Amino acid sequence: MAAARDTTNQQSQAYLPDFCAAGAVLIIVLVATLVAIALTLAARPEAGDFLGELGQMAMYVVWMALLGTALLCRLRTWIERFGKTQAFVIAFGLLLLLCLGVAEGTWQLNRTLREVAIIHDTHAGFLTRTIAISSIVIALAMRYLYISSEWRRSIVLEAQSRISALQALIRPHFLFNSLNTIASLARSDPARAEEAVEDLADLMRANLGNPKNRVTLKEELEVAAIYQRIEKLRLGDRLRVRWNVNELPMRALIPSLTIQPLLENAIYHGIELLADGGEVVVTGSRIDDDLQIEIRNPVAAVTNRRKDGNQMALSNIRQRFELAYGNRAAVEVDESADQYSVRLRFPRDEQLA
Amino acid sequence: MNILIVDDEAPARDRLRQIIGDTGEHTVIGEAGNGRQALLMAEKLRPDVVLLDIRMPGIDGIETARHFNTFENPPAVVFTTAYDEYAIRAFDANAIGYILKPVRRERLEMALRQAARLSREKLGTVSTQPGLPQQRAHVCARRHGELNLIAITDIHCFVADQKYVTVIHDDGEDLIDDSLKSLEAEFSAQFVRIHRGALVAVNRIEALAKNGDGQLAIRLRDDDSRRSLPLIVSRRHVADVRRRLKGN
Numbered sequence: 001m002a003a004a005r006d007t008t009n010q011q012s013q014a015y016l017p018d019f020c021a022a023g024a025v026l027i028i029v030l031v032a033t034l035v036a037i038a039l040t041l042a043a044r045p046e047a048g049d050f051l052g053e054l055g056q057m058a059m060y061v062v063w064m065a066l067l068g069t070a071l072l073c074r075l076r077t078w079i080e081r082f083g084k085t086q087a088f089v090i091a092f093g094l095l096l097l098l099c100l101g102v103a104e105g106t107w108q109l110n111r112t113l114r115e116v117a118i119i120h121d122t123h124a125g126f127l128t129r130t131i132a133i134s135s136i137v138i139a140l141a142m143r144y145l146y147i148s149s150e151w152r153r154s155i156v157l158e159a160q161s162r163i164s165a166l167q168a169l170i171r172p173h174f175l176f177n178s179l180n181t182i183a184s185l186a187r188s189d190p191a192r193a194e195e196a197v198e199d200l201a202d203l204m205r206a207n208l209g210n211p212k213n214r215v216t217l218k219e220e221l222e223v224a225a226i227y228q229r230i231e232k233l234r235l236g237d238r239l240r241v242r243w244n245v246n247e248l249p250m251r252a253l254i255p256s257l258t259i260q261p262l263l264e265n266a267i268y269h270g271i272e273l274l275a276d277g278g279e280v281v282v283t284g285s286r287i288d289d290d291l292q293i294e295i296r297n298p299v300a301a302v303t304n305r306r307k308d309g310n311q312m313a314l315s316n317i318r319q320r321f322e323l324a325y326g327n328r329a330a331v332e333v334d335e336s337a338d339q340y341s342v343r344l345r346f347p348r349d350e351q352l353a
Numbered sequence: 354m355n356i357l358i359v360d361d362e363a364p365a366r367d368r369l370r371q372i373i374g375d376t377g378e379h380t381v382i383g384e385a386g387n388g389r390q391a392l393l394m395a396e397k398l399r400p401d402v403v404l405l406d407i408r409m410p411g412i413d414g415i416e417t418a419r420h421f422n423t424f425e426n427p428p429a430v431v432f433t434t435a436y437d438e439y440a441i442r443a444f445d446a447n448a449i450g451y452i453l454k455p456v457r458r459e460r461l462e463m464a465l466r467q468a469a470r471l472s473r474e475k476l477g478t479v480s481t482q483p484g485l486p487q488q489r490a491h492v493c494a495r496r497h498g499e500l501n502l503i504a505i506t507d508i509h510c511f512v513a514d515q516k517y518v519t520v521i522h523d524d525g526e527d528l529i530d531d532s533l534k535s536l537e538a539e540f541s542a543q544f545v546r547i548h549r550g551a552l553v554a555v556n557r558i559e560a561l562a563k564n565g566d567g568q569l570a571i572r573l574r575d576d577d578s579r580r581s582l583p584l585i586v587s588r589r590h591v592a593d594v595r596r597r598l599k600g601n
Contacts (some may be wrong), residue, residue, distance in 0.1 A: 184368035
């Protein structure tokens with residue numbers, strides 16, 4: 001399930017530009033002409049013959065560029081299916097092949113036309129020079145496109161994560177139930193009501209912080225513990241949470257508001273719908289240089305499960321992890337008939353003293 | 354009025370009891386922590402009004418309310434909910450009361466006044482509101498006057514005879530008030546009609562076989578043949594039954 005969602009996410013963002021667009025074609029022609037000028041200048045043509053040489057060179061280079069553009073225009077959707085890095089490699093290879101073809105064609109044409117253009121080179125030399133120069137130019141272009149697509153993607157991701165951070169704010173269901181609990185305790189147990197108000201305030205404050213920030217595991221676990229205390233008032237013995245987190249380095253960093261929303265999910269979709277409640281198990285472990293945190297909860301039989309389980313918290317955490325770690329982190333979901341678990345795996349970064 | 358409070362959270366029940374105590378007009382005659390308990394208590398205590406939490410484990414508030422409909426004198430239901438957008442939307446359009454948590458005293462008093470006026474017929478609308486889950490997870494039977502909730506997943510078949518419908522399930526047989534037609538409409542996903550008077554759980558069907566008279570009979574899984582009448586598929590329903598069996 002997780003993997004499927006990630007691919008759709010990527011597909012929705014094209015990383016190669018649209019080569020069929022007029023603007024793109026114009027820029028490519030412009031760049032090709034500049035390359036032609038540079039090459040002609042570098043070749044030091046005999047005096048007075050600069051324009052003639054440039055004309056030949058430009059014709060050669062612009063043809064290659066335009067054919068390359070046409071090729072990518074047609075094949076873009078197909079190429080992008082292979083995933084980002086592969087797509088750039090494939091595009092690079094295809095363009096090189098095309099250049100080789102054009103070079104060979106030019107050589108043959110030139111020979112048939114009894115050498116209208118003066119090429120001071122052997123057949124093999126001509127092909128080699130063409131391939132060498134075009135691979136450098138194409139590589140530079142690809143690198144540029146790659147970086148600009150990364151840059152666009154990070155802007156989109158950041159915008160998404162900002163939106164989802166707003167959505168991540170504490171569930172209204174939780175807020176109103178907690179207020180109801182506090183209203184009830186205000187009479188029966190004022191001391192506990194007071195504590196609950198303080199806890200709720202701390203939790204709200206953590207929620208209002210910048211969700212882009214990373215906090216130490218110690219802080220994040222504290223927020224989760226506060227949350228657990230509030231829910232405990234409401235659910236009583238039905239809620240049990242076991243924290244196996246001693247293995248985790250408490251100074252390591254984690255995007256804020258990740259464990260608490262997952263604990264909230266575990267309670268809302270799991271414990272609350274079980275008449276006798278159950279135990280949420282939070283397990284932290286180290287795997288190589290990574291840290292892993294798993295939140296596991298029992299769930300009620302399917303007949304009793306509501307379909308209103310929105311995946312908001314989860315997709316939001318996914319986005320923030322991607323923004324913070326790229327592909328160095330993973331968010332995985334495991335679901336069986338009576339258990340549900342989410343595993344976060346992310347690189348161990350420690351706070352600088 | 355006599356009130357039954359139903360909520361799975363103890364502080365929420367306390368809160369309602371406190372406020373009802375403040376009004377001084379009404380009496381809390383019982384508290385239940387889930388839908389099943391609520392139905393059993395309501396049967397015994399006969400409350401005028403039930404304050405019913407919507408989100409509860411097991412039988413939730415909405416299903417509980419629907420089972421109240423099978424009572425001879427169903428209590429008026431006032432739902433309580435913290436924040437359940439979808440449920441609130443379903444109620445906005447009709448007369449059934451609901452109050453939001455945290456509960457305000459004035460709001461509760463208003464809802465109770467409303468509930469007192471509420472006619473019995475209006476209660477029936479709970480079962481037909483669009484947007485509410487159409488399927489119950491249980492049917493409600495009475496055995497020697499005692500309420501018995503049977504999980505749909507435990508049911509082998511429903512058989513209609515004259516006036517009543519018999520449910521045959523893992524723990525025996527019971528009579529229920531629902532009509533076969535309404536059961537068929539509600540549980541069409543799990544049950545298939547095999548003749549005019551019977552619905553069979555598709556996933557309980559082990560085999561279809563011709564009997565001595567050339568009729569097509571159904572054999573059920575884990576059937577200890579406590580049932581004397583055989584399940585014969587009528588000609589009209591053969592194609593349908595076969596199609597459902599293939600689909601599963």
